[in-house]
Amino acid sequence: MARGMPIRAGTVGLVIYLILLMLPxxxxxxxxxxxxxxxxxxxxxxxxxxxxxxxxKIFTDPSWYSGYINSIxxxxxxxxxxxxxxxxxxxxxxxxxxxxxxxxFFWLLTNRMAPAAVFAxxxxxxxxxxxxxxxxxxxxxxxxxxxxxxxxxxxxxxxSGVPRELDEMAAIDGHGFPKFFFFMFLxxxxxxxxxxxxxxxxxxxxxxxMARTLTTTEAKPIAAVMTRTVSATGLDWGLLAAAGxxxxxxxxxxxxxxxxxxxxxxxxxxV
Amino acid sequence: xxxxPVNQRAWLMVAPVLVIVAFSALIPLMTVxxxxxxxxxxxxEAYWVGVEWFQEVLRDRRLHDALFRQxxxxxxxxxxxxxxxxxxxxxxxxxxxxxxxxxxxxxLPLLIPWNVIGTIWIIFTRPDIxxxxxxxxxxxLTFDHTARPLDAWVTLMLMEVWHWTPLVALLAYAGLKxxxxxxYQAARIDGAGPWSVFWYIQLPKMRGVLTIAVLLRFxxxxxxxxxxxxxxxxxxxxxxxxxxxxxxxxALGQFDLGPAAAFSIIYFLIVLLFSWVFYQALQxxxxxxxxxxxxxx
Numbered sequence: 001m002a003r004g005m006p007i008r009a010g011t012v013g014l015v016i017y018l019i020l021l022m023l024p025x026x027x028x029x030x031x032x033x034x035x036x037x038x039x040x041x042x043x044x045x046x047x048x049x050x051x052x053x054x055x056x057k058i059f060t061d062p063s064w065y066s067g068y069i070n071s072i073x074x075x076x077x078x079x080x081x082x083x084x085x086x087x088x089x090x091x092x093x094x095x096x097x098x099x100x101x102x103x104x105f106f107w108l109l110t111n112r113m114a115p116a117a118v119f120a121x122x123x124x125x126x127x128x129x130x131x132x133x134x135x136x137x138x139x140x141x142x143x144x145x146x147x148x149x150x151x152x153x154x155x156x157x158x159x160s161g162v163p164r165e166l167d168e169m170a171a172i173d174g175h176g177f178p179k180f181f182f183f184m185f186l187x188x189x190x191x192x193x194x195x196x197x198x199x200x201x202x203x204x205x206x207x208x209x210m211a212r213t214l215t216t217t218e219a220k221p222i223a224a225v226m227t228r229t230v231s232a233t234g235l236d237w238g239l240l241a242a243a244g245x246x247x248x249x250x251x252x253x254x255x256x257x258x259x260x261x262x263x264x265x266x267x268x269x270x271v
Numbered sequence: 272x273x274x275x276p277v278n279q280r281a282w283l284m285v286a287p288v289l290v291i292v293a294f295s296a297l298i299p300l301m302t303v304x305x306x307x308x309x310x311x312x313x314x315x316e317a318y319w320v321g322v323e324w325f326q327e328v329l330r331d332r333r334l335h336d337a338l339f340r341q342x343x344x345x346x347x348x349x350x351x352x353x354x355x356x357x358x359x360x361x362x363x364x365x366x367x368x369x370x371x372x373x374x375x376x377x378x379l380p381l382l383i384p385w386n387v388i389g390t391i392w393i394i395f396t397r398p399d400i401x402x403x404x405x406x407x408x409x410x411x412l413t414f415d416h417t418a419r420p421l422d423a424w425v426t427l428m429l430m431e432v433w434h435w436t437p438l439v440a441l442l443a444y445a446g447l448k449x450x451x452x453x454x455y456q457a458a459r460i461d462g463a464g465p466w467s468v469f470w471y472i473q474l475p476k477m478r479g480v481l482t483i484a485v486l487l488r489f490x491x492x493x494x495x496x497x498x499x500x501x502x503x504x505x506x507x508x509x510x511x512x513x514x515x516x517x518x519x520x521x522a523l524g525q526f527d528l529g530p531a532a533a534f535s536i537i538y539f540l541i542v543l544l545f546s547w548v549f550y551q552a553l554q555x556x557x558x559x560x561x562x563x564x565x566x567x568x
Contacts, residue, residue, distance in 0.1 A: 010362035017359060018376050024395040024433065025379065027402045031394055039400055085287040092281035099279060106550050108288070111296050113546045115494045117515035118535040121522045122299030145295040148288055164275075208386045208497045209519070223384045241394060244387045251382025252375075259374040262381075263445035266438055267483045270553060 031241035054242035067222035075204045077140035086151035094159040108149035157269020158192025195261040306532035324533035348492040356439025377437040389501025392430040420510035446480035486549040
């Protein structure tokens, strides 16, 4: 202002919006740094007596921290499976026409849009019958229901941005298809692969219904560990808030790398 | 666009996806179909009942109410989130480090597990410890989302708008960024004000991304489960019981497998119908954007 810069009303609105956006998260952070007795007895905008006890409890109690390990395990498995199977399929969709391709593409989309609630019970029975209940791979496979279609759609969008002439030139130069695909084509769309992996990570990380239905103790995700605490008697708000803050950390760490592509991912590769 | 070579061997590349999605989609779906036409008492004790469950579900008053609430909720979500998201995108900076900062802050709510979203809002709105709840009560208004249906709805809408408006903003921003600077220069030469720039340049250019935003927000809000489950548990009473919550109550809570399965199929058909609309729209968006994105336009 001192330099005579005009401040637009829109900018003011944006700053207010962003502050409002951060407020609920700040409030949880505030709660997580206080003891439960302190939270219930005094109301204050900033934590007066800072304590890291809630975080310490989570990091030392196996029933808490194993929830994080379980979540990270099945999310990683899902990410690898989804991207691995989606790569060749996305290439096929972006480069060739074949019998039923459009119908197949639509069918994949319907699975991204499928209500998880519809699948909860049959999933439980399916995975019980093959003895996979309460394993990480069960959740990883179940999440493939929406992540594999998503990965195919996003990757297809990125792959279609690479001109087809490149494939033809590589063939003329005498490069075999595997060599072309792995050493020339994939490096070209590495951004797309990164973005796809990020979205698979994200949608597997935020999902609760299926993950909770398919696990009991050994592979229980952190999100489900938290709901158990909510329904138990004598809520420890500080502990709950600390657990919540820790579920935000992984996403906040990786988001920096995909900030410019996040809209493209949400638009299923179609921006 | 239509010069792609025909190659039936491409099926081989699609096969792994087919196998994995079929395993997690077709088999469960067949199980649901099985349940929807039988009465099952235990292993080996199933009786064919035909469309009885479907008739029962279609007559279910509570289902009608849940469906009405669901459409009301999704409608409100679109009415609030789309204009707000566009407004935020218009106010966002166009370049520099500020863009990165705004993008990261905007995307943060999208990366939080859905039940934690509910937890955040419980902590935020409780009348005893929540900043929002305490502030509203201090202002002289009674507010308690666990006892008053209207308050529960207000809280849910606030949470939903907080959670998902950033998605609309991100998509709209991506659409705005794709407008060539020449358009703005031409508008300046013509002496167009901000309103005409928005109406004749920005809004038409955002049509593609906004179509995606509308459909995505409609679908996902139509399927909402974890956030209201944690925040209100469908209450007070049944006033925030949406379709997914009702379905899970039926299937896993009361174990009414037959009606729950019939309900699942109806639910799935509704979603399928909207997916079809979505797909058609997406196809057109993709074509228009790719055709218009080239250097020659």
